[in-house]
Amino acid sequence: LRPYSALASTATSFPQTHDKITRPEDTPWFIDNEFRPSQAESWIDLHDPATNNLVTRVPQSTDAELKAAVASAQKAFPKWRNTSVLARQQVMFKFVGLVRENWDRLAASITLEQGKTFADAKGDVLRGLQVAEAACAAPEFMKGELLEVARDMETRTYREPLGVVAAICPFNFPAMIPLWCIPIATVTGNTLILKPSERDPGAAMILAELAKKAGFPDGVVNVVHGAHKTVDFILDAPEIKAVSFVGGNKAGEYIFSRGSANGKRVQANLGAKNHAAVLPDCNKNHFINSVVGAAFGAAGQRCMALSTVVMVGETKEWLPELAASAQNLQVNGGFEQGADLGPVISPQSKERIESLIASAEKEGATILLDGRGFKPEKYPNGNWVGPTIITNVTPQMKCYTEEIFGPVLVCLNVDTLDEAIELINKNEYGNGTAIFTRSGPTAEAFRRNIEAGQVGINVPIPVPLPMFSFTGNKKSIAGGGANTFYGRPGVNFYTQLKTVTAMWASADAISKKADVAMPTQS
Numbered sequence: 001l002r003p004y005s006a007l008a009s010t011a012t013s014f015p016q017t018h019d020k021i022t023r024p025e026d027t028p029w030f031i032d033n034e035f036r037p038s039q040a041e042s043w044i045d046l047h048d049p050a051t052n053n054l055v056t057r058v059p060q061s062t063d064a065e066l067k068a069a070v071a072s073a074q075k076a077f078p079k080w081r082n083t084s085v086l087a088r089q090q091v092m093f094k095f096v097g098l099v100r101e102n103w104d105r106l107a108a109s110i111t112l113e114q115g116k117t118f119a120d121a122k123g124d125v126l127r128g129l130q131v132a133e134a135a136c137a138a139p140e141f142m143k144g145e146l147l148e149v150a151r152d153m154e155t156r157t158y159r160e161p162l163g164v165v166a167a168i169c170p171f172n173f174p175a176m177i178p179l180w181c182i183p184i185a186t187v188t189g190n191t192l193i194l195k196p197s198e199r200d201p202g203a204a205m206i207l208a209e210l211a212k213k214a215g216f217p218d219g220v221v222n223v224v225h226g227a228h229k230t231v232d233f234i235l236d237a238p239e240i241k242a243v244s245f246v247g248g249n250k251a252g253e254y255i256f257s258r259g260s261a262n263g264k265r266v267q268a269n270l271g272a273k274n275h276a277a278v279l280p281d282c283n284k285n286h287f288i289n290s291v292v293g294a295a296f297g298a299a300g301q302r303c304m305a306l307s308t309v310v311m312v313g314e315t316k317e318w319l320p321e322l323a324a325s326a327q328n329l330q331v332n333g334g335f336e337q338g339a340d341l342g343p344v345i346s347p348q349s350k351e352r353i354e355s356l357i358a359s360a361e362k363e364g365a366t367i368l369l370d371g372r373g374f375k376p377e378k379y380p381n382g383n384w385v386g387p388t389i390i391t392n393v394t395p396q397m398k399c400y401t402e403e404i405f406g407p408v409l410v411c412l413n414v415d416t417l418d419e420a421i422e423l424i425n426k427n428e429y430g431n432g433t434a435i436f437t438r439s440g441p442t443a444e445a446f447r448r449n450i451e452a453g454q455v456g457i458n459v460p461i462p463v464p465l466p467m468f469s470f471t472g473n474k475k476s477i478a479g480g481g482a483n484t485f486y487g488r489p490g491v492n493f494y495t496q497l498k499t500v501t502a503m504w505a506s507a508d509a510i511s512k513k514a515d516v517a518m519p520t521q522s
């Protein structure tokens, strides 16, 4: 069974192995509910990060394909927006059921293409599925408001879809991020063009197949591929009304400004450097397990990875225990039993991570645990970096100022909670942060004064569930955080309000003279 031929039909499983694929097949694109081979001239090779064996080739969609995807989504829009919200809800119920049935298959595709462990990949799918489940509440959240604003006069609001919208996704959550977009964009009546990461589009392709099976009409969900060129097409196409982006700052800031300049709504979640403040009164065991899991899980390739700890006071004495716990983690192919973390995404990423570790050494930090040069016996050719802990870090060092996006934890020391808060607030990123303490007042002071979008109190990765919204801060979100993903703000992003004011009594009223003063309705 080969993954990509399976995609075009009705596979129910996906091979859970890093074995070499004898005849890798090209990734198709998806338009009008059909997988089609691309006519692309340029292709991007996709390798299994655990072996560097070729898995598939991903097309750089041609201009004709991109235009066709937009035309398809545009054609589908009038009928889909006029489909009742109850009918759209039924499609979403089916979609939710199918994602659950195909959970293992989606996760296996993620492990093969992205590298994270199978258990972690299942979490990737689940966190996206929960957004789809929340989207089933559309009849409730699509309700408008009504007020009798004056005698015989009422104002009503209608929540309407925008039209064709697009989503540009990162490599690190191949199912979750497409699922932040597909359910809410479509259940609110929009049609969607999805561009998965060119580094791991397999899960998105399975989601497209499931969208078709769930009953989405042709053109409501289309998938195109590529990198910069596809993104530019999306940003410039006048038919596309809104763009959802998740990824790094370089791409995201560009996408936000070009998309906004073209008059589109843009929501853009960007990079991070998430800090934990560790207080001496905390539960040490809970702190160590939490930070080791949150720093090294997914090989540190999560935007909410807890990549920086600020050890307050004597907690710096706990670092050797932290290192011992990190050293116990098993680094291995993601399908292997007991693997705690897999490889990083590419040889270039490994090289970059290693050079940041080397820069820390050069700048005078201590490499307490060094994961460079590690290779699991069975997979000598993968992109491996073992858990690495850098201590005695100062805020000027490159390992602190840059997002490393690998299994590397940097540790700084301060004497007081106030110093910890000041340090964290000075960092230009503000995605997430956590505090470890047993003291309510300490946690409350931290919560009130910290400049980060998501705060965990004894919770290492405080990613909100979909009844809330993903609320980054500072450089971690474009546009001052006005447009956040999922929850009520996610619905607001994909819809616009129309307000209607009616005065039925006037239909039969007769007056002698026109009233030219500004109506005040008071």
Ligand code: NAD
Residues within 6 Å of the ligand: 168, 169, 170, 171, 172, 173, 195, 196, 197, 198, 226, 227, 228, 231, 232, 246, 247, 248, 249, 250, 251, 252, 254, 269, 270, 271, 272, 302, 303, 403, 405, 431, 470, 472, 476
């Ligand atoms: P990336 O920015 O390299 O790529 C994201 C998307 O943008 C991809 O689809 C890619 O094709 C496209 N892209 C890349 N470079 C581009 C360019 N110059 N012009 C136009 N488009 C371009 O990000 P990535 O490496 O795939 O993902 C990792 C990054 O994403 C990290 O910085 C991480 O913190 C961030 N991230 C943030 C969140 C969040 O919610 N804040 C969530 C997940 C990931």
